[in-house]
Structure formats: C-alpha cells, structure tokens
Amino acid sequence: DLSKAEELxxxxxxxxxxxxxxxxAVGYGxxxxxxxxxxxxxxxxxxxDGDKDKWKIKCWTNGRYIGFMYVYxxxxxxxxAVDVFLDGLRFAEAK
Incomplete structure (x- = not known):
C-alpha cells in the first residue's frame, strides 16, 4: 500500500x-x-542542522522497498545537480 509506505x-x-x-525543516512535500x-x-x-548545514532529502518507495536519499x-x-542524484534511485524490477 503506497499511502502506508509514504507515512512510514x-x-x-x-x-x-x-x-x-x-x-x-520546511515541511514534507x-x-x-x-x-x-x-x-x-x-x-x-x-x-x-545545528551547524547551519543545509540538507535536501528525498525518500522513495515502491510499496515494497524504501530508499532515503540526502545531500547536505x-x-x-x-x-x-542535487536533483539528478536524489532522483537517481532505481528499484529492481519485480520478478
């Protein structure tokens, strides 16, 4: 269930x-x-963060797996350049 995975x-x-x-934090999109x-x-x-470092995070799911990506x-x-990395996650094809 994608909505449950998104909440997770x-x-x-x-x-x-x-x-x-x-x-x-800006708040989750x-x-x-x-x-x-x-x-x-x-x-x-x-x-x-507490050191004033800037972070951008993206977390992805296909309902079975979750991948957490970040840059700071x-x-x-x-x-x-950051978006190329954060959007670069790939899930293995279901067999």
Missing part, C-alpha cells in the same frame, strides 16, 4: 531529524513520483 517514510524521516540534529512512475511515491524536504552542505546546494 515520514515517520522514519522524523526519526532521522532527531538523530541528525536537524533544527529547521508528498505525492512525488519517481520518473513519473505511478507505482512509486516520494517525499521531499529541506532541513537545516555548509554552502547553498546546487539544485540541478
């Missing part, structure tokens, strides 16, 4: 915020599709 990604991301010393695949869901958020830097993140 949010719960896991909330947990990571506490362990990674995240102090600010939900309902993203990996490569326009309707059988996937993704969440997106922008964070800032003390400088402004180069969005186009």
């Amino acid at each position: 990604m949010i719960t896991y991301s909330d947990y990571l915020k506490t362990t990674l010393n995240i102090k600010k 939900k309902g993203h599709r990996l490569n326009k695949d309707e059988n996937t869901r993704g969440i997106l958020d922008y964070w800032e 830097s003390s400088k402004t993140l180069p969005e186009p």
Whole structure:
C-alpha cells in the first residue's frame, strides 16, 4: 500500500531529524513520483542542522522497498545537480 509506505517514510524521516540534529525543516512535500512512475511515491524536504548545514532529502518507495536519499552542505546546494542524484534511485524490477 503506497499511502502506508509514504507515512512510514515520514515517520522514519522524523526519526532521522532527531538523530541528525536537524533544527529547521520546511515541511514534507508528498505525492512525488519517481520518473513519473505511478507505482512509486516520494517525499521531499529541506532541513537545516545545528551547524547551519543545509540538507535536501528525498525518500522513495515502491510499496515494497524504501530508499532515503540526502545531500547536505555548509554552502547553498546546487539544485540541478542535487536533483539528478536524489532522483537517481532505481528499484529492481519485480520478478
């Protein structure tokens, strides 16, 4: 169930915020599709940690697996290059 998997990604991301010393967050963008695949869901958020590092996270699921991707830097993140990486996750084909 993709909606349950999406909620699990949010719960896991909330947990990571506490362990990674995240102090600010924009808020989750939900309902993203990996490569326009309707059988996937993704969440997106922008964070800032206690050292003022900037984070961009994307978490993806196909209902069976979850992948958590992130990039962080003390400088402004180069969005186009970051997006290529964050959108680069691929799930194995079901056999």
